[in-house]
Amino acid sequence: MKNKHKLVSYAKWGYIFITPFFLVYIIFSLIPLLSTFYYSFFDYYQQGLDWIGPNFVGFGNYVKLFDINSTLNNGSLKILTYTKNTMIMWVLGAVPQFIFSLLLAVIFTSERLRIKGQRFFKTVIYMPNLIMAASFAMLFFALFSNVGPVNQVISSITGEEFKYDYLASTNAARLLVATINFLMWFGNTTILLMAGIMGIDQSLFEAAAIDGANSWQVFFKVTIPLLMPIMVYVAITSLIGGLQMFDVPQILTNGGAPAGDCETLIIWLNGYIGGSKNYGIAGAMSVLVFFITGILSLIVYKVLNSDSDKPKKKRG
């Protein structure tokens, strides 16, 4: 009887302790999310200084987004263009990031190597993640301006004046965005993968060694398959973060220059919020980004084919 009473009391406190999270989640995440869905079915914007709407238009905003001749698309489906831009920059940053992080994670966790000063290196590689993306972008903007230090260093090494305008080239600008994201997130990924590897039973590695497996075999036959759940998690969170890429390209390329090739889905969406506070169209775009994210995450999940934890938000 006494025990039961205690149990109920603990449960009550449990609920009280998690209440703040749910309150914050409902107010700052759930309600905005639902209202985004809601307003995506309305005409609701500012014309000059006057508010128009909200007037219910059903799927009107979605039709505009997919009607190639609407005044929003003008002959080419913008949502495809910007999804493409976003995915290119994400892949450029994420693929090297996975490979590099996996390599570092394996090296740091190797029983054979027993790297000294692990804590130091772990701290150092995680450092860039503590810097704000905006500061990172500003730093690169200054470094790679056509009169910036990078060009000056190249000039002084070669002895000839080198004046390459990195941010005026689509490829260079996209590569810079990807590099910043790589630098910011590889530490985080490394730590996650290390945790994954350390979670693998050490006796499996020993068993493999006794059976005569070489390092490659251990890596591909033991580490990788057992690391899959964490890999899926890392891939999906990075994808979600990648699709929401905004601050780095916005600041580095001033909203997508050159010629809009670095304009991401969210920069595009932001233009509609900024220009006419068009909550209808921007809402519809957000809903589409939501579904694109969902579909792509499902694909990643199916391809890597594993039962992992549910993804949490992470950028990369």
Place this chain on the structure above:
Amino acid sequence: MKKRILAAMIAAATVLSLAGCKDETGSSGDSGNSSSNAGNSGTTSGDSSGSSADEGKKLRIACWNYEMAEWFDTYYMDKIPSDVTVEWVQFPNADGVYQQNLDRLLQENEDASADDKIDIFLAEADYIQKYKESDVSIALTGIDTSNTYKYVIDAATDSTGALKGVSPQATPSGMIVRKSIAKEVLGTDDPDGIQEALSDWNKYNAAAKTAKDKGYLMTGSITTLWRVYAAGQTEPWLDSNNNFKPVPEFYTWYEQAKDFMANGYSIADGNWGDEVTNNMMKDGKCLSYIGPMWYYAFNMTKAFDNGENGSSGDWCFIQGPQAHYWGGTWLLGAKGTDNPTLVNQIMNDMLNDEDFLNKAADGHGIKKRSETDGSITNEDKYNPLFPSNKKVADALAADSSKGFEGFDGQNDYAIQAKIADGITWAPNAHTAFDQTFNEGLFDSMILQWKVVDGKTKTEDECWADFYEKLNKVNPTATHNF
């Protein structure tokens, strides 16, 4: 122990970051610090004797840069009652950020607390239409406009005839010509001779060819060239059905732009491109730039202040083929202001306080404000204006002691006074979205000449690029023509 130190540090960081949310004047929910586009604000107090008892003690002015604030700081604060604090609330002009924030502030203005109310806001020629036709601005009464250039008043008069704004400056724009290059290309470096050689568009286009043949560029950016035509616009970009149709002047510009770019008479970049600015320097190849006084005071400082590497003194100012204006800053009274008497006094003084206008026109020794936080620095800065008051302008024009050293002592007021007389403001040629047309459209059009990774956009892609900009600010606009 370690944990305790860490906990203390985290707590301290939290408290400090919360303290950072509070703005320097202590008002909560300050416009400048909320939302994604953080603005800056800087305050100063007046010197004159006390204000009328029933008015607010804080005068808040919304602005996009500190040009006006610097004139106020240096020459006008003694006329503000000593118990009134002036606060400048700044948001950047680029990409419409200023307007987005201003719109929100003005719409909330009547309900805002006394110290959070915007009393005066600044508007540029490209969007004064939007604010003067709206009831967010108040009609000004009892303002003496008899000495003011007519176009300055017309620009701020709404369709019912009410005066909604004033400006201490007029912005007659002309051509800033590099004399050493003019000597080679036009055969003369005398301002009158240069004006004669560039007095109409045929001569101007012919000179462009000669300049090219001799290895020079005719003008910095062809998007700037649009400003000359824009001032002569008589029809609006949007018709009454919210349909976009290029104005006739656009096609004149477009033909010239195509010719200029095909022949390499100009740089394929917008008004503020690096290459455009670099060609103002010692080894620059550009014969002429287009702009009013603010253009050369702000945008050519690199050329004027750089000694050996610059080109100070090698320039002169002429009218060029067509009288025009570019830009201009008007002060409008915000509905809901709690300082109506003071606002009215300022408005009248901006047009008629000859002492203020003369000093601001001179522009030397102006206290510079920091561009990052808006605080007043110890540095001096050259920030002149061409006065909107015709009497003051004519006196400056006639004063032989006046002369700008960047122009080798030429009296720039004299030429600009002549240009200002010829400027008209067509009342029906403006829309609330003119910034998108005058900047956005032309930045889109030059993409067909701007080479990115060896490629340029097609004409259709340029139009599509512009239509997207238009759709963002004006979702229902169509474009059938």
